[in-house]
Amino acid sequence: MKRLFTLFLIVMFGYHAVSQSVVVSFTGENVNKEYVQIDSVVIMNLSEDWSIKLNYPDTMFDLMTVGITELENTPTNFQLSQNIPNPFNGNTNFTLQTSEREYVSIEIRDVLGRLIVDYNNVLNAGVHSFDLQLNIPQMYFVTAKTNNQTSTIKMVNTQQTGFTPSIHYRSQESYVETKQATQKSGDVKTFSVRDTMLYVVYYQGIYTTVTQRQAANEDFVYTFDTDLYVDQSPQNRTVLLEEFTGTNCGYCPDGHRRADSLVNVHPGVIYNVNIHAGSFAAKYKTNIGTLLNSKFYVTGYPTGMVSREVVNDGGNYKYAISRGGWGYVAQQLFVKPSYVNVAAKATIDTVTRK
Structure with a gap:
């Protein structure tokens, strides 16, 4: 079990040490109810227009209400x-x-x-x-x-x-x-009971927020998914080849061969998906395939979109290009840095195909 991490905000609204206080605590846990160490919390008083950031492990902050000396x-x-x-x-x-x-x-x-x-x-x-x-x-x-x-x-x-x-x-x-x-503190942050507070809790680049009026002690527990399967280091782009194909298409087998070769030579970098659409795929058409076929003005088979980039094909700008250009366009893309790292998980039932 990872180390418990609790943040305390002490809001002093009495006189001397016997005064009352409002205490809010912040605890992180994962989906298995195990405690995780929160990185920091930003506390904002929206009513009084101030904010402060608390970083682990220095996690306590004292406040006085207006006029208390x-x-x-x-x-x-x-x-x-x-x-x-x-x-x-x-x-x-x-x-x-x-x-x-x-x-x-x-x-x-x-x-x-x-x-x-x-x-x-x-x-x-x-x-x-x-x-x-x-x-x-x-x-x-x-x-x-x-x-x-x-x-x-x-x-x-x-x-x-x-x-x-x-x-x-x-x-x-x-x-x-x-x-x-x-003053008991050189940097006075005023607080009144029922001020509107915003709490932003950070854990390994993930954050969650709560906005509410604070009138009493409260313990906040935030659940974070600690199974981060997205690589956080800078990555180059991956390439998706969407191949429009059919069953009665003379050159479609060669399209499959070229697409499979690109995937095998660049594993984890180039991915391909076959879309059965058009006049050569009457028995295997799907509504989504027909929609894509129409949206991207596909007129020949096999053709393919390379990460849906617009390509200058002999003076004609198009998404779906002939199989001979797939590798060239892909190589121009996967050497470029990605805009953002994205990952997803999915479960497929092979019986229901859902």
Whole structure:
């Protein structure tokens, strides 16, 4: 089973860490209900006219509603600082600011909510520094709690290590009170409950979208077909030879021979299909064959269309050309790059021919 990938959008619409939040999560799965790793999600607020792109594994985003500010380092402030460096390679550090002597619990959890390591102690008022070691590359959430306050940050480890996960107290700085008002985020994205949101989820070049008013927590699960049978590297064109033929046609066997030879010499590059139409195929005509015969002004047999290219045949421009020109035109086409890679799957019942 492939690795579970969940994206979180946290929309803060209260004051301080005890405020409520709206959480939307995005999970990818294949047709067998196995989890797949989504590449990214573009989140658009159509009501407020902003957007942001979240890339794996940094998959959490904090928003404040209009007008919400809070004072930094006020006597009631309790806050974790963002770890440095972030992302990090196994080792990082962060600080926790406390406004009074109190019992503090710090937990580090993964995106599935599993506890990785914790720290519990009584801390004096001030700024406390911690060293952290983690061993699995993924996103983590660090949450510090007291009896009535909570603060959370996210961090991303990018390197597999042999460390045992651990958190160590390093030092304390003295507490300094200030009155400077600051936004909790330098890039404020406003959100109001029931704003119209557009989510675009990407997986290996495929994407799917959802547009809706967002008023509550919601888990989105997207199903992707992971059996990608279309080659994603640049390819040259393939050629389709549509041969108009019949059963009472003197030169039609030679047309078959030439068509089969082209397919055998260029397997996987040239394909052919026989269309029985016209006066030489009375017993084997089909409605589709008759329609094509008329649409492309076919007047002789055998003739063939080479990828339905218009060909200058002695000053006459036509689709269906004589068998002697099929190979020449095909060779001009299959050396050119294709406009787009296209593949299809089909199942044929040989009994019902459907």
